[in-house]
Structures are given as structure tokens and as C-alpha cells.
Amino acid sequence: MNKHYMRIFIILCLMMNSFQSIFAQDTVTLSDTDAYYSITTFSGLYVDKHAQKSFDEIKELDDFKLIQHEIVNNGNTKSAYWMKFIVKNKSTENKRWFVKVDGPTIDYVNFYNVLTDKGIFEVKRVSNSLPFKEREILHRSGIFDLKIASGQQKTFYIKLKTDSLMAYRLVIMNQDKLFATDHIAQLAFGFYYGLLVVMLFYNTVLLFMYKDRNYFYYILFIAAWIPLQMCFNGIGFEYLWPSFPWVEKIAGGFFGSLTGFIMLLFSRSFLRTSELIPKIDKVLNVLSIFFITLTIASMFVDPIYLTIVLREGSLITILLLIYSGFSCYKKGYKPARTYLLGWTIHLLFSLAYVLMLLNLIPISVFLEYSINVSSALLIIILSIALVDRMNLIRAEILSQEKLAGIRKELNLARSLQQSIIPQEMPIVSGLSVYAKYIPMKDVGGDFYDLKVGDDQSLSAIIADVSGHGISAALIASMVKIAYSVESTETIDPEKILVGMNNILYKQFERMLITATVLNVNPVNKCLTMACAGHVPTLIYRRRQEFLEILESERGFPIGLFKYNVFHRIESKVYTGDRIIMYTDCIIESKNENNELFGEKRFADFVCKNYQLSLKDFSDELLKTISLWTGTDVNFDDDYTIIIIDIE
Numbered sequence: 001m002n003k004h005y006m007r008i009f010i011i012l013c014l015m016m017n018s019f020q021s022i023f024a025q026d027t028v029t030l031s032d033t034d035a036y037y038s039i040t041t042f043s044g045l046y047v048d049k050h051a052q053k054s055f056d057e058i059k060e061l062d063d064f065k066l067i068q069h070e071i072v073n074n075g076n077t078k079s080a081y082w083m084k085f086i087v088k089n090k091s092t093e094n095k096r097w098f099v100k101v102d103g104p105t106i107d108y109v110n111f112y113n114v115l116t117d118k119g120i121f122e123v124k125r126v127s128n129s130l131p132f133k134e135r136e137i138l139h140r141s142g143i144f145d146l147k148i149a150s151g152q153q154k155t156f157y158i159k160l161k162t163d164s165l166m167a168y169r170l171v172i173m174n175q176d177k178l179f180a181t182d183h184i185a186q187l188a189f190g191f192y193y194g195l196l197v198v199m200l201f202y203n204t205v206l207l208f209m210y211k212d213r214n215y216f217y218y219i220l221f222i223a224a225w226i227p228l229q230m231c232f233n234g235i236g237f238e239y240l241w242p243s244f245p246w247v248e249k250i251a252g253g254f255f256g257s258l259t260g261f262i263m264l265l266f267s268r269s270f271l272r273t274s275e276l277i278p279k280i281d282k283v284l285n286v287l288s289i290f291f292i293t294l295t296i297a298s299m300f301v302d303p304i305y306l307t308i309v310l311r312e313g314s315l316i317t318i319l320l321l322i323y324s325g326f327s328c329y330k331k332g333y334k335p336a337r338t339y340l341l342g343w344t345i346h347l348l349f350s351l352a353y354v355l356m357l358l359n360l361i362p363i364s365v366f367l368e369y370s371i372n373v374s375s376a377l378l379i380i381i382l383s384i385a386l387v388d389r390m391n392l393i394r395a396e397i398l399s400q401e402k403l404a405g406i407r408k409e410l411n412l413a414r415s416l417q418q419s420i421i422p423q424e425m426p427i428v429s430g431l432s433v434y435a436k437y438i439p440m441k442d443v444g445g446d447f448y449d450l451k452v453g454d455d456q457s458l459s460a461i462i463a464d465v466s467g468h469g470i471s472a473a474l475i476a477s478m479v480k481i482a483y484s485v486e487s488t489e490t491i492d493p494e495k496i497l498v499g500m501n502n503i504l505y506k507q508f509e510r511m512l513i514t515a516t517v518l519n520v521n522p523v524n525k526c527l528t529m530a531c532a533g534h535v536p537t538l539i540y541r542r543r544q545e546f547l548e549i550l551e552s553e554r555g556f557p558i559g560l561f562k563y564n565v566f567h568r569i570e571s572k573v574y575t576g577d578r579i580i581m582y583t584d585c586i587i588e589s590k591n592e593n594n595e596l597f598g599e600k601r602f603a604d605f606v607c608k609n610y611q612l613s614l615k616d617f618s619d620e621l622l623k624t625i626s627l628w629t630g631t632d633v634n635f636d637d638d639y640t641i642i643i644i645d646i647e
Contacts, residue, residue, distance in 0.1 A: 103168025
């Protein structure tokens with residue numbers, strides 16, 4: 001039984017010790033060795049939920065609770081927060097000591113300095129409802145002189161209220177430390193706002209240069225962001241509107257909402273969301289309406305409620321902007337990469353700042369200014385993103401100009417190509433002639449020509465220049481000239497090819513020119529042919545219902561060797577025979593399985609459709625190859641065919 005009571009006694013002692021740790025309040029001792037003290041954890045806190053208690057009531061209370069964290073963060077509240085702390089000055093130096101309420105969102109501070117044991121006290125106020133000049137110490141933060149002499153111990157009270165976020169800490173420092181830290185802060189703010197102003201004017205110049213609306217939105221964003229940050233760190237009230245407390249009351253909500261609205265305009269335009277991600281663009285448009293509504297409401301709605309809505313809306317918007325940037329980048333829009341980087345950095349820095357306010361990570365100077373650092377980086381990175389976008393636009397313009405130039409050259413080359421292709425079929429007694437030419441691109445390397453000789457024979461050439469486009473077309477025109485020169489001298493295919501070889505030798509070392517030259521005399525029913533590395537010529541013998549392949553020694557392509565040899569062959573033709581000259585597009589067309597149409601299928605087609613007229617035969621062949629390739633006359637090579645019927 002005694003052991004049982006002993007256990008209860010020990011537990012009660014531990015509980016009492018715990019309560020003492022909660023309610024016991026330590027004294028802040030000032031010394032010559034330290035110039036700076038963070039005193040939040042030395043202070044007692046009482047929350048007046050209805051903000052109705054007077055100081056006389058507060059100083060009689062005994063239920064101040066010791067604060068466990070260096071930063072007090074209780075979110076948005078209308079309650080009054082009372083802080084009580086005891087200071088003993090053991091410093092021997094004759095220096096002034098100051099207490100600073102370090103919290104940019106604290107709007108109203110009353111500092112109570114108890115002067116005598118009889119309870120006489122003085123109160124100093126720092127309030128956004130009063131002109132800035134009425135502060136005891138003209139500073140953007142709530143700073144008060146402790147007026148504590150060496151060897152003296154005093155008790156102080158501070159009352160805090162806010163229209164937004166109740167987040168703060170208390171620090172004490174001597175005059176030298178206060179001036180030193182404030183000097184560094186002023187330099188940092190000077191650099192920060194100087195950078196923003198430089199970016200503002202720099203991008204204004206770019207706006208006049210490029211006349212791009214994205215620069216206009218970006219400039220408006222910086223112009224709204226500057227006063228927003230000045231509201232956040234108190235510089236706006238100190239320098240811009242010190243005599244207008246009502247402006248200070250609404251400025252944070254107004255510029256915060258306006259900044260969100262402008263950033264959404266910029267983001268939708270910059271990322272081309274309506275084009276790349278139309279569904280998300282609709283959500284961004286709704287958010288734009290939401291923020292412009294908040295901007296108007298900020299002049300009428302209680303700031304504490306507006307701040308809650310604005311904070312949650314801003315977080316959703318930042319996450320959605322990051323997702324939008326990622327989605328646009330995935331769709332191949334490269335400037336979105338830089339945009340995404342800027343907002344991701346800003347989000348991470350903001351998260352670190354929030355974690356500091358929640359006492360989850362230690363306080364540091366870098367984290368205290370992390371919002372300024374991240375916003376400066378964001379503005380710089382967005383400016384780089386705009387440059388990337390303009391470079392992309394410039395590249396697109398140059399590409400379009402280059403494409404226009406290429407199209408112009410192609411049109412010129414096509415006109416040249418069309419000029420060397422016979423526009424009408426020659427009329428030869430005893431023969432029917434039909435030809436079809438379809439270039440792979442706007443212009444191609446295939447070429448054919450038909451000429452009627454003095455003896456009423458028909459000379460034909462079909463040639464295939466390796467490659468496609470302008471260069472192939474120009475070479476084809478050279479082949480045409482060479483053929484025209486030689487065919488005026490002779491109708492012998494072998495001699496024509498020899499002469500063309502002499503003209504074109506070493507003119508086109510990287511291009512191959514294959515050709516077949518053929519002469520048909522309808523009077524004596526004689527066919528003469530020579531080949532320069534070209535595909536065979538076909539003759540369908542209607543009487544015998546037999547397909548003959550005219551294939552001499554093909555020889556080498558034109559211009560490849562100086563002393564090229566082309567073998568001539570002769571053959572008799574008869575009424576009803578059909579001669580077919582073609583290029584390799586027909587037999588080398590591939591289907592979806594990468595299978596060639598091939599010579600056998602072509603031969604089968606000729607035998608099956610010999611009874612068709614020349615034009616119908618050509619059309620049916622095109623249809624058959626189109627079905628084979630799965631394309632509509634859009635082959636992998638130039639398509640050329642000449643069909644001659646012996647009457």
C-alpha cells in the first residue's frame with residue numbers, strides 16, 4: 001500500500017514540475033557580452049479571444065503561459081495576443097535597449113512600460129490605423145525603447161492584433177545591434193527593389209522593341225508586385241503612403257489580388273494555354289475572374305477574411321501554374337521549361353518560409369528573406385523565359401521566311417520542271433502514245449521526252465536522277481538539254497546516250513542518272529533501244545499474249561565514266577503490241593509491311609489489264625499502287641511511265 005501511495009506522489013511531483021515548466025517565466029538578463037536576444041521563449045502569452053480586456057485587467061492575471069517555440073504562429077485571428085516578459089539589465093555599458101516585434105503581418109502593437117511599483121505605466125503604439133509619423137521610433141517594424149537602466153529589473157507587456165496572419169517573434173537588442181541589422185536590411189531591400197525597378201524598365205524597353213503583349217503583362221506584374229512586397233515588409237507605409245492609414249489597411253489584399261490576376265493573364269498568354277491545354281485554360285480563366293473579384297472586394301471586405309481566401313487561392317493558383325507549365329513543356333513548348341523552373345523555385349522557397357513560421361526548421365537570415373530572394377529569382381527567370389519565347393518566335397519567323405524562300409525556289413524549279421516535260425502527246429501515224437509523271441515532292445528528278453523524227457519515227461527518253469527536290473530538278477533540266485542536243489543529230493539511241501555521257505561526264509559526281517532511249521518506227525515496225533543503268537522496258541505481245549522484257553546489258557549511269565559503253569538492241573514490233581517505259585517507283589513502292597510491289601506483280605498487272613486504253617491502264621496502275629502503299633498518289637519516289645501502242 002505504501003508503495004502505491006509513493007507512486008502517486010512521484011507522478012504528482014512530475015506533473016507539478018511539468019506545470020511549472022509551462023507557467024514559470026524566466027527573466028531575460030541583459031549583459032555586456034551579448035547584443036541580441038530572442039525572448040519569445042522567455043515570455044508569457046495570454047490570448048484575449050474577444051479582444052475586450054483592458055491593460056488593468058491583464059496585469060492582474062496569473063495565467064500567462066510560457067511559449068514553447070521561438071515563433072508564435074496562430075493563423076488568422078481577431079483575438080488580442082498579450083505578451084509579458086521580465087528584463088534585468090546587468091550590462092554596465094550605457095547603451096539603450098530596444099524590443100522589436102518581428103512580424104511583418106502584425107498591424108497593431110501596444111507597448112506597456114511599467115514605470116513604478118505603484119503600477120504607473122506608459123503606453124506606446126505602433127498601428128496601421130494611425131499615421132506613420134506618430135510612431136515613437138520611425139521604423140517599419142514595431143520597435144520600442146525599454147528605458148531600462150543598468151542594474152534595473154522591469155516587467156513589460158505587449159498587446160498585438162492583426163488583420164491577417166498572427167505570426168511574430170520578440171527580440172531585444174542594443175542600439176548598436178539595432179542600427180547594424182537595420183543597415184544591412186536597408187541595403188538588402190535597396191538591392192531587391194533596385195533589381196525589380198531595373199527589370200521593370202529593361203522589359204519596358206523590350207516591350208517597345210517587340211510590341212509583344214506578354215511583355216506588357218509582365219511589366220504590369222512587376223508594377224503590382226513591388227507595392228505588394230512593400231506592404232509585406234512595411235516599406236510601403238513608411239515611404240509611399242505614411243499619412244494614409246486606410247491605404248495601408250487595404251493595400252495588402254488589393255495588390256495581392258491584383259498580382260494574382262495579372263500573373264494569370266501573363267501565364268495564359270505566355271504558355272498559350274488556350275491552344276496547348278484548353279481544359280486547364282478554362283480553369284485559369286475562372287481563377288482570373290476570382291482574383292479580379294477579390295481585387296474589387298479588397299476595398300470593402302474585412303482584410304482578415306480576405307487574407308484567408310487570398311492565401312488559399314494563391315496556393316491553388318501556384319500549383320496549377322506549375323502543372324500548366326509542365327503540361328505545356330510536355331507538349332513540346334520549350335519556353336515553358338524556364339517558366340516552370342521559376343515557379344518551382346518560388347514554391348520551394350515559400351514552403352521553407354512557412355516551415356520556419358511553423359517552427360519546423362530553425363530561423364535563419366536567409367529564410368527570413370526567402371520570399372524576397374525567391375521572388376527576385378522568379379522575376380529574373382520569367383524575363384529569361386520571355387527571351388526564350390522571343391527567340392522561338394524569331395526562329396519561327398526566320399523559318400517561315402526560309403520556308404517561303406524555299407517555296408519560291410520550288411515554284412521556280414517546278415516551273416522549270418514543267419517546262420521540260422512535254423505538255424501534249426505527239427501525234428504519230430501508226431502509234432498511240434500516253435505518258436504520266438507525278439513528282440514525289442513539288443519537283444522531282446524524273447524526266448521524259450518524246451520527239452517525232454523526219455522519218456515519222458518516235459524517239460522517247462525516260463530518265464531518273466537520284467534524289468529529289470531542286471537539285472534533282474536542275475540536273476533533270478541539264479539531261480533534257482543534253483538529250484535535245486544529241487537527238488537533233490541522230491535517232492540512234494546508242495549514239496544519243498554516248499553523246500549525252502560526253503556532255504554530262506563529271507558534271508554531277510554525287511548524283512546518278514539512269515536512262516533508257518528508244519526509237520520506234522511504225523512504218524517498218526522496228527524498235528531500237530539503248531539503256532544506261534535503267535530498269536528494263538516491257539513489250540506486251542498481244543498476238544502471243546506474252547510479256548517480253550527488253551533487257552540489254554544495262555550499262556552504267558550517264559556521266560559516271562568517260563568512256564561509257566551502251567549496247568543497242570533491236571526488236572520487231574507488231575500491231576497490238578504495247579511498249580511500257582517506266583521508272584523504279586512502280587516496282588519499289590512498299591506496303592505497310594515494308595514489302596516491295598516488285599517486278600512480278602507489275603508484270604501480272606500488265607498481262608491482266610492489257611485490254612485497257614492507255615489512259616485507263618495508267619489510272620488503274622496508279623490505283624493499284626495506291627492501294628498497295630496505302631497512300632493517295634504520294635509515293636516514295638517520282639512516278640513516271642510512258643505507254644506506246646502499235647496500231
